[in-house]
Amino acid sequence: MKLLPKVIVFDLDGTLYEDIHHFNFYAERLRDKLPLQKQEIFWKEYKLAEQGEHTLRIGRVYDVAKDLLLVQQDRIVKEAFKWDGTALSQEEVNQLYPEQITIDLESMLSIGDLWWVPACVAFHHGLSGKSGHRSFLETREFMMTPEFKMNKITNFKEMLQDLREHGVKLVLLTNSPEPDSEVILTKLELQTVFHKKIFNGKKPTLTSNRFEEIALTFNVNYNEILSVGDNWINEILPAQKLGCSTILIDPHHISTDESADIVVETMTQAIPFFKKIIE
Ligand SMILES: [Mg+2]
Known part of the structure; x- marks a missing residue:
């Protein structure tokens, strides 16, 4: 072409x-804001997701309120999965998402790059959007230091x-x-x-x-x-x-x-x- x-x-x-080494730093900041008893499972799932071995993966959309991972095409939901990987039936998908979804930065998150992987895992475990944003800012701050080569x-x-x-x-x-x-x-x-x-x-x-x-x-x-x-x-x-x-x-x-x-x-x-x- x-x-x-x-x-x-x-x-x-x-x-x-x-x-990509700053994503680990970001994931650590997110982890540290979760309750202690959630931190280990967060890290385990984050690592699985990073390697493409979790239901949450790059290319999908995370519906925060319903806690579902969506496969969409032109904002029409084609498939939906529960956190554990169970697929919803086509009927359930049509019922839950009869129209085009609206992707935003709060409730319907496009997992378009590695920033969104640890963030969505953290949201699944109850982290607030505000704490997520704070972790992001801490990471950006780190990236501005000379230590971040x-x-x-x-x-x-x-x-x-x-x-x-x-x-x-x-x-x-x-x-x-x-x-x-x-x-x-x-x-x-x-x-x-x-x-x-x-x-x-x-x-x-x-x-x-x-x-x-x-x-x-x-x-x-x-x-x-x-x-x-x-x-x-x-x-x-x-x-x-x-x-x-x-x-x-x-x-x-x-x-x-x-x-x-x-x-x-x-x-x-x-x-x-x-x-x-x-x-
Ligand atoms: Mg980019």
Whole structure:
């Protein structure tokens, strides 16, 4: 597939860096806020889920109130599982979810990346959303310290600079807040490479509004925008609907070839496709 974008929109976490050791730190912060008697089972289930051996896994949706794991397609629930893995009958599924579900950040959680794995396990064991958010902030704080070392993606910065020199506009669109995102960008030496940076992006709810803003800023059509990210719900699906091209980074192999124009396991694998843009 030949992509010819004038604007490329990048997600930050899981896209511009490939480190994952902070997820353990996050899981520990979540664990420590649970009652003592829940901590061991939390950790066990978190590890199983991380390895794709639990009903809760990346690619599913967690219905917090009903404590069910959902397999959905275009927000229509196809399958539902109890925590122990028992599948609900098709009749029960239709009864519980007769219409499209609304994915949000509180009650219907899309387990789109590794952030959501320990969080949903913790919510299952009764952790409040507030405590979950506090653990997230503690983790982001840790990521800003010098102790949190980040591995740069080889040749990535050079490739971005190349794209810039060829007139391609580069945009960062992240759900993370500005101060810690900037620290991460600085660690990656990517703080000045973007033409536009949008923080607190509120994806997926506001993804299409953000893309509208980006299209206006750079005076391009949607088919001239390429969206790159590791979260299908946040960065790929809404962009596809607008007519943008897409590259999905899928380290967990939860997508199909149709999920995006290009599906890769790591950003490193995507670099040849970016190079082709300016060939
Ligand atoms: Mg991401």
